[in-house]
Amino acid sequence: MNLIELRNITKTFDLGEVKLQVLKGITLAVAHGEFIALTGASGSGKSTLMNTIGCLDRPTTGDYLLEGVEVSRQSSNARALIRNQKMGFVFQNFNLLARTSALAQVMMPLAYGERHIQRKEAQKRAEALLARVGLADRMDHTPSQLSGGQQQRVALARALVNNPPFLLADEPTGNLDSKTTVEVLEMFRQLNEKDGLTILLVTHDPKVAAACKRVVKMTDGLIESDAMNGGNAP
Amino acid sequence: MMNWIRILIAAFNALRRNVLRSALTTLGIVIGVGSVIAMMEVGNGSTAAVQQTISSLGANMLMVFPGAAASGGISFGSGSTMTLTPGDAEAIFKECPSVRAVAPVVRMRTTQVVYGNRNWVPSETSGTTETIFDVRQWAVVSGAYFTARDVRNAACVCLVGQTVSQQLFGREPAVGKQIRMQNVNLRVIGVLEKKGSNMMGRDQDDTVVLPWTTAKFRISGNSSGGSGGSNTAAAASAGNHKTYPGSSTGLYPAVAATRAQNSALSVRFVNVDQIMASAASAEEIPQAMEEITNLLHERHRIRAGELDDFNIRDMTEVGNTMASVTETITRLLMAVAAISLVVGGVGIMNIMLVSVTERTKEIGLRMAVGAKAGDILRQFLAEAVVLCLFGGLMGIALGRGCSLAVQEFLGWPVQNSVTAIVVSVAVSAGVGILFGFYPAWKASRLDPIEALRYE
Numbered sequence: 183m184n185l186i187e188l189r190n191i192t193k194t195f196d197l198g199e200v201k202l203q204v205l206k207g208i209t210l211a212v213a214h215g216e217f218i219a220l221t222g223a224s225g226s227g228k229s230t231l232m233n234t235i236g237c238l239d240r241p242t243t244g245d246y247l248l249e250g251v252e253v254s255r256q257s258s259n260a261r262a263l264i265r266n267q268k269m270g271f272v273f274q275n276f277n278l279l280a281r282t283s284a285l286a287q288v289m290m291p292l293a294y295g296e297r298h299i300q301r302k303e304a305q306k307r308a309e310a311l312l313a314r315v316g317l318a319d320r321m322d323h324t325p326s327q328l329s330g331g332q333q334q335r336v337a338l339a340r341a342l343v344n345n346p347p348f349l350l351a352d353e354p355t356g357n358l359d360s361k362t363t364v365e366v367l368e369m370f371r372q373l374n375e376k377d378g379l380t381i382l383l384v385t386h387d388p389k390v391a392a393a394c395k396r397v398v399k400m401t402d403g404l405i406e407s408d409a410m411n412g413g414n415a416p
Numbered sequence: 417m418m419n420w421i422r423i424l425i426a427a428f429n430a431l432r433r434n435v436l437r438s439a440l441t442t443l444g445i446v447i448g449v450g451s452v453i454a455m456m457e458v459g460n461g462s463t464a465a466v467q468q469t470i471s472s473l474g475a476n477m478l479m480v481f482p483g484a485a486a487s488g489g490i491s492f493g494s495g496s497t498m499t500l501t502p503g504d505a506e507a508i509f510k511e512c513p514s515v516r517a518v519a520p521v522v523r524m525r526t527t528q529v530v531y532g533n534r535n536w537v538p539s540e541t542s543g544t545t546e547t548i549f550d551v552r553q554w555a556v557v558s559g560a561y562f563t564a565r566d567v568r569n570a571a572c573v574c575l576v577g578q579t580v581s582q583q584l585f586g587r588e589p590a591v592g593k594q595i596r597m598q599n600v601n602l603r604v605i606g607v608l609e610k611k612g613s614n615m616m617g618r619d620q621d622d623t624v625v626l627p628w629t630t631a632k633f634r635i636s637g638n639s640s641g642g643s644g645g646s647n648t649a650a651a652a653s654a655g656n657h658k659t660y661p662g663s664s665t666g667l668y669p670a671v672a673a674t675r676a677q678n679s680a681l682s683v684r685f686v687n688v689d690q691i692m693a694s695a696a697s698a699e700e701i702p703q704a705m706e707e708i709t710n711l712l713h714e715r716h717r718i719r720a721g722e723l724d725d726f727n728i729r730d731m732t733e734v735g736n737t738m739a740s741v742t743e744t745i746t747r748l749l750m751a752v753a754a755i756s757l758v759v760g761g762v763g764i765m766n767i768m769l770v771s772v773t774e775r776t777k778e779i780g781l782r783m784a785v786g787a788k789a790g791d792i793l794r795q796f797l798a799e800a801v802v803l804c805l806f807g808g809l810m811g812i813a814l815g816r817g818c819s820l821a822v823q824e825f826l827g828w829p830v831q832n833s834v835t836a837i838v839v840s841v842a843v844s845a846g847v848g849i850l851f852g853f854y855p856a857w858k859a860s861r862l863d864p865i866e867a868l869r870y871e
């Protein structure tokens with residue numbers, strides 16, 4: 183069974199007089215353990231697709247099966263729980279809470295789980311993850327005291343704190359310089375290879391796309407090409 | 417429950433990030449709750465004080481005064497019209513079913529009492545019957561009341577209030593002491609319990625109480641009525657006493673003689689300054705007043721349309737008036753306090769709306785990592801409630817401080833009120849929920865994608 187299966191997804195924004203169709207029928211399957219780069223021109227609908235896969239937005243038509251279960255038509259609360267348990271998000275602009283310690287940032291998603299996690303255990307998990315992303319000595323630092331790369335690593339730790347099978351990253355390296363880009367990318371690669379984490383990331387950077395196992399290219403709301411790095415289609 | 421505590425702690429931590437703003441936001445609540453507390457405490461204090469003075473006077477008290485009530489009820493019959501007699505008192509007791517107890521009262525003009533080398537002028541010396549203690553519900557702390565027999569025999573006995581006891585005997589026991597009043601020896605047979613000051617602020621414990629017969633016939637011409645012409649004879653006979661001060665052995669026969677000589681006259685013409693009556697219950701006060709009025713009309717032969725030669729005052733009425741004045745003031749101030757609570761609540765709402773806008777991105781992020789609409793709603797609601805509760809607690813401190821200051825510097829009676837504290841904590845939490853709800857609801861309705869993209 184595929185982790186994600188999109189069947190003929192469309193998304194239309196209703197702008198009053200005009201209706202803007204941004205996704206025009208996307209069919210895509212993602213298996214467990216894949217590491218996919220989503221590329222394409224600006225405005226081609228990558229972020230819209232990511233939001234749909236991330237259960238932040240609902241498709242206009244089409245089916246979205248997550249682990250074999252249709253999720254696009256579930257209740258908001260059910261989808262909130264899916265976001266909490268099944269996937270992690272990393273954003274271009276990190277989206278950390280101001281004046282909040284790295285540790286508290288990473289613990290935050292644990293408050294919204296189905297069952298309550300003891301504070302001690304929550305802290306242990308957050309500390310372990312921060313250590314894993316190389317920030318063991320920065321737990322008490324607030325975002326303003328961290329570099330961009332460090333901030334993105336805090337965000338990554340936060341995305342992984344609930345042990346989701348699946349990571350979504352919209353231009354995670356978009357705000358980073360080339361050195362930190364390599365660092366963060368290496369972290370992604372390790373998570374994918376060692377932990378079997380499925381990763382879907384959006385990027386404009388060909389070098390980042392080259393580091394992924396599979397590259398999906400979008401043009402104007404449609405998938406233009408979908409290829410394994412090395413030339414074979416999946 | 418645990419969940420709510422966690423949410424409240426998280427809210428508290430969020431508010432701590434902006435202490436000054438939180439403090440200023442909650443100022444309205446602080447002032448509102450503070451004024452509620454102060455009002456309640458001062459209001460309760462004065463109500464309690466009024467009630468206490470009323471009950472210290474005696475339960476369901478009616479006072480019958482001689483003379484017509486002057487218009488406006490300011491001055492009552494002066495001593496010049498002496499129309500009430502001990503017989504009236506007795507008749508009231510016998511013939512008015514709504515009256516539980518009656519006592520005639522003869523007020524003596526300021527009379528010095530002497531014990532050894534100490535002397536003292538009690539602010540009130542009254543001659544009455546043994547029933548006065550029942551009417552005024554006045555217990556003795558030591559010794560005993562005088563009896564009906566003492567009244568019949570004009571026994572030379574008296575009871576003293578705490579102030580008099582203190583002044584004459586200090587710490588020594590008062591019972592059994594002989595005191596002198598205008599050269600008449602009186603034996604102190606009891607000490608009355610403390611009553612405190614009355615509604616006019618007079619010390620009720622600065623008093624000597626003795627049988628009215630003793631006051632009238634043994635201690636001379638000292639009823640306030642003595643100033644009236646009808647009492648000249650009595651005054652003259654009083655003069656006689658004073659000429660024989662000598663030894664007490666000499667006094668007795670002389671007094672007995674005077675009494676024998678006067679008794680036929682006195683029983684008919686003796687006047688009392690006041691009759692105190694106690695209605696059987698608060699509800700029966702109007703009925704008791706009517707019964708007394710009818711009876712006195714009959715006894716004094718006053719026809720319909722003629723002016724009464726007496727007037728009846730209902731003490732509970734006086735008390736009720738005072739209580740209702742305090743209550744009105746308390747209500748008015750409560751209204752002011754309620755308005756300031758509403759203003760405070762609107763202040764909270766305003767800042768919460770600003771906060772929701774400011775934190776749109778945070779809300780989007782929380783939603784993206786799995787917060788449900790309900791979680792966001794609870795978070796902001798909890799912040800508003802914590803703000804208000806904090807305001808409430810500070811308000812309680814402020815209010816207590818104010819009422820203590822009022823007590824300290826203005827000397828007003830203050831009574832701290834647990835109800836006020838419980839109510840204001842509940843009210844401030846309520847204000848938080850009421851005015852925090854809209855901003856919190858707005859926050860929970862945000863679209864996560866738009867919220868995340870918000871700059």
Ligand SMILES: Nc1ncnc2c1ncn2[C@@H]1O[C@H](COP(=O)(O)OP(=O)(O)OP(=O)(O)O)[C@@H](O)[C@H]1O
Pocket residue numbers: 195197202204222223224225226227228229230231
């Ligand atoms: N909420 C919205 N309402 C209306 N139009 C929208 C909305 N969100 C996106 N669009 C439009 O959909 C199109 C695709 O946007 P999207 O953000 O998915 O592009 P993208 O591929 O992520 O571009 P970029 O690489 O610049 O991030 C754009 O033309 C955009 O204007």
Ligand SMILES: [Mg+2]
Pocket residue numbers: 228229230352
């Ligand atoms: Mg985009």
